[in-house]
Structure formats: C-alpha cells, structure tokens
Amino acid sequence: MLGAIIGDMVGSVYEGKEIKTKKIPLFNIHNHMTDDSLLTIAVAKILIKHYPICFDDKSIKAIQADLIDKFEKFVQGNWYAGWGADFFTWARTPLSVKKPYNSYGNGSAMRISPVGWLAKSEEEVRMLSKTVTEITHNHPEGLKGAEAMAMCIYLALNGESKSKIKEYVKEKYYRRIDDIDYQELIANYSVDEACQGSVPEAIYCFLISESFEDAIRNAISIGGDSDTLAAMTGSIAEAFYHKDAVSSFEKSFLYYCIDPSVEVLIKKFHATIGSKKFKNI
Numbered sequence: 001m002l003g004a005i006i007g008d009m010v011g012s013v014y015e016g017k018e019i020k021t022k023k024i025p026l027f028n029i030h031n032h033m034t035d036d037s038l039l040t041i042a043v044a045k046i047l048i049k050h051y052p053i054c055f056d057d058k059s060i061k062a063i064q065a066d067l068i069d070k071f072e073k074f075v076q077g078n079w080y081a082g083w084g085a086d087f088f089t090w091a092r093t094p095l096s097v098k099k100p101y102n103s104y105g106n107g108s109a110m111r112i113s114p115v116g117w118l119a120k121s122e123e124e125v126r127m128l129s130k131t132v133t134e135i136t137h138n139h140p141e142g143l144k145g146a147e148a149m150a151m152c153i154y155l156a157l158n159g160e161s162k163s164k165i166k167e168y169v170k171e172k173y174y175r176r177i178d179d180i181d182y183q184e185l186i187a188n189y190s191v192d193e194a195c196q197g198s199v200p201e202a203i204y205c206f207l208i209s210e211s212f213e214d215a216i217r218n219a220i221s222i223g224g225d226s227d228t229l230a231a232m233t234g235s236i237a238e239a240f241y242h243k244d245a246v247s248s249f250e251k252s253f254l255y256y257c258i259d260p261s262v263e264v265l266i267k268k269f270h271a272t273i274g275s276k277k278f279k280n281i
Contacts, residue, residue, distance in 0.1 A: 116153025
C-alpha cells in the first residue's frame with residue numbers, strides 16, 4: 001500500500017513526459033497524490049473497517065456499499081486529483097441508478113494493493129479483488145488486471161521468488177509477459193490506460209528491478225501513464241523488498257512527502273492485519 005502511494009507520488013510529476021531514462025530524482029517538491037493514492041487509501045479504510053473479512057453475500061454487499069460511498073466522498077473532496085472520465089461520471093451518478101461501467105482501465109489495478117496484503121489465501125485474493133473491483137470495472141480485463149496485481153503482491157508477501165511470480169502471471173493472466181523487453185519499452189511504449197496494455201508492463205518493471213527504488217525508476221523510465229505504472233510496480237516491489245520493515249527511503253518519504261494523517265492510516269492498516277512492517281517505528 002505504501003509502495004503504491006510512493007510510486008504514484010513520484011510518478012505524478014513525470015506523467016506523459018516520456019522521460020525514457022532511469023536517472024531521475026525520486027524526491028520532488030511537486031510530488032503529490034493523485035487518484036491512484038486516494039482510491040488505494042479508500043480501499044484500505046473500508047477493508048479494515050470490515051476486518052476480519054467475511055465472504056458471505058451480506059458481508060460482500062456491505063463492503064461494496066461502503067466502497068461506493070467512500071469513493072464518492074473522495075471525489076467530492078478532491079475534484080482535481082486526475083480522475084478518469086468514466087470513473088468521475090460514475091462517482092457523481094445518483095446511487096439509485098449507479099452501475100458498473102464495464103471498464104477495462106488500469107484504475108482497477110492501481111487501487112488494489114490493500115487486498116494483496118490482507119488476503120490469507122489465493123482464493124481470498126480472487127474473491128476480495130472481485131469484490132473491490134466489480135463495482136466499477138466489471139469488464140473481464142478490468143477484473144483480471146486487478147486480480148493479477150493483487151496476486152503478485154500476495155505471492156511476494158508469501159516469499160515467492162521473482163521467477164515463480166513470473167510463471168504464475170504467465171500461466172494465469174498474461175502469457176505475453178515472456179515477450180516484454182525493457183529496451184523495446186524504452187523505445188516504443190506510450191500511454192496505455194487499459195489493464196491489458198499496462199499491468200503486464202508494470203509487473204515486468206518489478207521483475208527486472210534490483211530494489212524498491214529501482215522498480216519505481218523502471219516504471220517511470222518507460223514513459224506513458226507514469227503515476228499509475230509506478231503505483232502498480234511500487235505496490236509489488238514494496239511487498240517483495242520491504243514486507244517486514246520500513247526502509248530508509250520509505251521513512252524519508254513518509255517524513256518529507258506524505259501527510260501525517262495518511263501515515264496514521266497506513267500504520268493502522270498494518271496493525272489491523274497483523275503485519276510486522278511498522279512494528280519498530
């Protein structure tokens with residue numbers, strides 16, 4: 001979850017600029033949270049409200065109702081956060097006629113990281129990812145993109161290697177991940193807001209990384225929708241590199257860049273689910 005927020009904030013100043021290099025500063029006075037962070041925070045708030053999660057129909061509907069309400073309120077309080085047009089319209093539609101809009105956009109995947117941390121099994125990942133996602137992104141590709149991202153986080157948290165994570169993604173979600181090449185992305189990748197055109201790339205940028213910071217640099221360097229790519233890549237990288245402790249980079253980002261109220265929520269989330277990450281700070 002923190003990885004998604006940091007990735008989003010770092011990427012926020014590079015979106016659409018086709019940087020095409022990893023030699024970028026990660027700290028910038030203009031770093032800010034966009035819709036990626038805000039919706040991740042909203043998902044975290046609602047999931048810990050309902051924790052421990054029950055998966056009966058009544059409980060699932062209650063989670064979804066609270067998510068819809070929270071998403072609406074976050075839009076109302078943050079008009080200029082970079083919301084996707086369809087999501088913005090959905091959020092402002094009266095509840096009596098509000099419906100999912102068959103989206104396959106990567107908005108489903110950029111907000112899903114709390115699911116990967118909270119789920120206790122692969123089956124819970126699938127069920128909870130669907131619960132969070134289908135209220136807006138009920139297209140098969142939108143559902144798949146969110147589940148793939150949440151599953152990568154879950155697998156990373158449970159000690160799977162990069163090669164195992166890659167094979168799982170290849171078998172269950174995106175066979176083409178085998179064919180992605182970094183230099184080709186640097187040369188040719190551009191904005192693609194569809195899950196099928198960005199989630200595999202974000203996962204790949206994690207797979208070739210050497211550290212959490214390097215993963216974020218990879219995602220931003222290929223250009224395109226930098227805040228969302230870095231949010232997705234960062235969410236997996238945090239789970240893989242820093243699941244049990246807060247790194248010095250993360251501490252610096254929390255101190256200098258992230259509002260204290262958000263830090264309080266992040267710590268509450270980890271305390272609620274029994275994570276070790278913030279035990280010593």
